[in-house]
Amino acid sequence: MLVIKDLHAKIDDKEILRGINLEIKPGEVHAIMGPNGSGKSTLSSVLAGNEKFEVNEGSVSFNGKDLLDLAPEDRAREGLFLSFQYPVEIPGVSMVNFMRTAVNEHRKYREEEPYSASEFLKLMREKKKLVEIDSNLTNRSVNEGFSGGEKKKNEIFQMAMLEPKLAILDETDSGLDIDALRVVANGVNKLKSPERSTIVITHYQRLLDHIVPDYVHVLYKGRIVKSAGKELALELEEKGYDWIKKEFED
Amino acid sequence: MNKTCRIVNLQEEYSQLYQEHRSMIEDGAPEKMNALRAKAFETFIEKGIPSNKVEAYKYTNLQPYFKGTLDIAFSKEAALNGSSNKFHCSVPELDTHNVFLINGWFAHLEDAHQLPEGVVVGSIREKALEYPEVFEKYYGQNLGDDNDAMAAMNTAFAQDGAFVYVPKGVVVDKPIQLVNIMTGENDRLVFQRNLIVVEDNAQLKVMLCDHTISPQKFVINNLTEVFANENSVFDVYNIQNQHNLTTQVSGMYVHQKKYSNILTNNLTLHSGVTRNNIRVTMDDENCESHVYGLYLSDKNQHVDNYSFIDHAKPHCQSFELFKGVMDDSASAAFTGRVLVRPDAQQTNAYQSNNNLLLTQNAKINSKPQLEIYADDVKCSHGATVGQLDDDAMFYLKARGINENEGRILLMFAFAYEVIEKIRVEPLKENIRSLVEKRFRGEFDKCDSCVVCGHQGASVSCL
Numbered sequence: 001m002l003v004i005k006d007l008h009a010k011i012d013d014k015e016i017l018r019g020i021n022l023e024i025k026p027g028e029v030h031a032i033m034g035p036n037g038s039g040k041s042t043l044s045s046v047l048a049g050n051e052k053f054e055v056n057e058g059s060v061s062f063n064g065k066d067l068l069d070l071a072p073e074d075r076a077r078e079g080l081f082l083s084f085q086y087p088v089e090i091p092g093v094s095m096v097n098f099m100r101t102a103v104n105e106h107r108k109y110r111e112e113e114p115y116s117a118s119e120f121l122k123l124m125r126e127k128k129k130l131v132e133i134d135s136n137l138t139n140r141s142v143n144e145g146f147s148g149g150e151k152k153k154n155e156i157f158q159m160a161m162l163e164p165k166l167a168i169l170d171e172t173d174s175g176l177d178i179d180a181l182r183v184v185a186n187g188v189n190k191l192k193s194p195e196r197s198t199i200v201i202t203h204y205q206r207l208l209d210h211i212v213p214d215y216v217h218v219l220y221k222g223r224i225v226k227s228a229g230k231e232l233a234l235e236l237e238e239k240g241y242d243w244i245k246k247e248f249e250d
Numbered sequence: 251m252n253k254t255c256r257i258v259n260l261q262e263e264y265s266q267l268y269q270e271h272r273s274m275i276e277d278g279a280p281e282k283m284n285a286l287r288a289k290a291f292e293t294f295i296e297k298g299i300p301s302n303k304v305e306a307y308k309y310t311n312l313q314p315y316f317k318g319t320l321d322i323a324f325s326k327e328a329a330l331n332g333s334s335n336k337f338h339c340s341v342p343e344l345d346t347h348n349v350f351l352i353n354g355w356f357a358h359l360e361d362a363h364q365l366p367e368g369v370v371v372g373s374i375r376e377k378a379l380e381y382p383e384v385f386e387k388y389y390g391q392n393l394g395d396d397n398d399a400m401a402a403m404n405t406a407f408a409q410d411g412a413f414v415y416v417p418k419g420v421v422v423d424k425p426i427q428l429v430n431i432m433t434g435e436n437d438r439l440v441f442q443r444n445l446i447v448v449e450d451n452a453q454l455k456v457m458l459c460d461h462t463i464s465p466q467k468f469v470i471n472n473l474t475e476v477f478a479n480e481n482s483v484f485d486v487y488n489i490q491n492q493h494n495l496t497t498q499v500s501g502m503y504v505h506q507k508k509y510s511n512i513l514t515n516n517l518t519l520h521s522g523v524t525r526n527n528i529r530v531t532m533d534d535e536n537c538e539s540h541v542y543g544l545y546l547s548d549k550n551q552h553v554d555n556y557s558f559i560d561h562a563k564p565h566c567q568s569f570e571l572f573k574g575v576m577d578d579s580a581s582a583a584f585t586g587r588v589l590v591r592p593d594a595q596q597t598n599a600y601q602s603n604n605n606l607l608l609t610q611n612a613k614i615n616s617k618p619q620l621e622i623y624a625d626d627v628k629c630s631h632g633a634t635v636g637q638l639d640d641d642a643m644f645y646l647k648a649r650g651i652n653e654n655e656g657r658i659l660l661m662f663a664f665a666y667e668v669i670e671k672i673r674v675e676p677l678k679e680n681i682r683s684l685v686e687k688r689f690r691g692e693f694d695k696c697d698s699c700v701v702c703g704h705q706g707a708s709v710s711c712l
């Protein structure tokens with residue numbers, strides 16, 4: 001589904017990704033962990049198509065297509081979804097209008113008829129239930145005045161609406177209380193299928209108790225320095241990153 | 251008759267025009283109207299059409315637009331020119347009392363019998379004769395001491411316009427819509443003078459809609475005087491929707507008495523050159539005023555909002571918000587003059603002007619001008635100029651929304667705040683969809699009048 005080869009990316013001449021290799025097959029869950037500033041969000045942004053970062057080497061193929069060649073909106077329409085570490089507030093754009101535009105743009109891309117207002121509202125109601133999001137949130141402007149937890153739930157709600165093939169959850173668990181964490185994890189698990197894959201970026205084991213990864217990778221200084229099964233997450237939880245840093249620097 | 255006049259040197263020809271046609275200008279007009287002309291004419295000739303050397307018109311040199319070969323109507327027949335009453339307005343969701351003016355002259359009032367008891371709507375020159383005490387008490391009384399040249403020009407030349415009177419305690423539920431239709435075979439200069447009096451405890455909402463239906467160049471000088479008396483509520487929505495060859499100088503002079511609550515909203519959706527002079531005089535205690543504007547411009551369009559809020563008495567509040575979106579080489583200006591007189595303790599005055607520039611070539615000049623002579627006041631002002639937010643745009647794209655749709659959503663989000671201030675629900679809906687259309691580039695000013703749905707000639711798509 002996703003094949004990343006020797007990916008390098010920089011911003012203001014500062015190289016942040018320094019040769020990432022990663023392959024994700026349909027149905028797999030990969031966790032990416034690593035200390036702050038190691039490049040996890042940068043990797044997500046580059047995959048989603050943020051033009052702030054310049055890719056200066058490497059390739060990414062997504063379901064056989066050259067991902068780096070696609071505009072950000074087309075990456076989304078091809079089924080890539082990024083749950084932002086810091087979701088953006090957009091005052092004046094209502095959630096309903098935002099989601100209707102997004103869903104219908106996806107449908108148009110697949111050459112399907114746009115949803116009518118009532119079809120759309122029905123879909124929205126279903127998905128709201130699925131991710132247990134408060135109705136009040138969807139009546140407001142996008143993320144405006146949402147608490148940290150509400151913003152993260154809203155990301156999961158959008159994911160449920162768009163039904164991506166590959167979801168990248170960038171620290172969706174940070175700052176969540178236990179209830180919100182459960183909601184986020186349930187949302188992800190309910191959408192799980194043999195065709196859908198997930199990348200979970202996190203610092204903590206606790207989310208991985210709910211969303212069980214097939215592989216755990218450690219990203220450090222712009223490279224994946226260690227990959228193993230889910231037991232690696234437990235080890236990191238216990239010992240921190242220092243031993244990895246040391247190992248890597250030696 | 252329609253007089254065709256070639257204007258090259260401005261004052262010279264305008265002076266001649268006035269003097270030669272004085273008897274026609276005065277013919278049939280109310281005495282008070284004529285009585286004020288001579289002095290206004292003097293002021294106008296002394297000051298002339300403002301160039302950008304005049305401080306208050308620094309960002310809008312009106313002189314070139316008032317030159318050219320222009321038709322002027324000195325009588326109703328000439329203004330209507332055979333087009334009389336054949337306009338009809340029918341937008342079902344907008345339930346209004348409709349008044350039609352043609353080239354600034356009153357033409358027709360629909361369903362007059364549906365107006366609430368005692369409410370008077372009609373031609374200012376005719377109603378002044380029927381209600382001389384009202385007319386004489388108010389006409390020309392609220393132009394302030396600024397001696398604005400364009401207001402003086404209007405007072406000197408205007409012969410007709412609308413008159414609206416709401417007696418004490420009467421609430422006019424349906425908005426009154428004044429549709430001024432500009433039409434003719436030649437380029438044209440149009441004057442219009444409206445007088446609106448809302449008596450104690452009365453309520454009124456007015457929409458002004460100036461609409462060009464032929465492709466000629468139109469130069470408009472209109473002026474509306476409003477008197478909002480004790481505890482009255484008054485709203486005016488000025489919907490400016492004309493083709494690119496239109497120059498509009500639009501004066502809105504509101505005078506407030508105790509406990510009155512007024513709202514003005516200038517919605518400049520499409521026009522060539524627009525200058526709005528908005529003056530609110532809070533001449534009594536406990537008045538509240540809301541002064542809003544939204545300007546959307548592209549190509550070479552230019553919009554200049556000049557507002558002047560005069561806090562003359564204590565315990566008044568004013569809320570001012572103007573927002574603009576400028577594309578291509580469009581330019582705009584905003585001046586927010588707030589005067590808090592020595593007497594006006596416990597004044598609250600809030601002002602903000604926010605602008606979104608979509609290109610490198612778009613321009614905005616924003617100038618707050620606070621003159622505060624009382625000490626116990628709360629005043630704030632702020633001006634911002636920005637571009638579309640990159641992070642918001644990427645967020646939208648990451649959800650599958652393309653650049654163009656994203657721009658529309660974000661531009662609309664920006665404009666939204668002013669639209670939300672509209673206190674007439676169906677109009678708010680209407681403006682929302684028009685603004686969205688405008689941003690989509692589907693806005694066809696030629697197809698229909700924004701408010702009344704009046705069909706225009708497609709040839710006027712400029």
Ligand SMILES: Nc1ncnc2c1ncn2[C@@H]1O[C@H](COP(=O)(O)OP(=O)(O)O)[C@@H](O)[C@H]1O
Pocket residue numbers: 011012016034035036037038039040041042043052
């Ligand atoms: N917009 C930016 N401009 C400059 N440097 C940036 C920017 N975004 C990220 N960086 C830098 O890139 C590095 C990786 O950041 P990031 O990808 O956010 O790390 P992580 O998500 O792993 O904590 C950091 O050193 C950070 O300072």
Ligand SMILES: [Mg+2]
Pocket residue numbers: 040041042085171
């Ligand atoms: Mg991060």
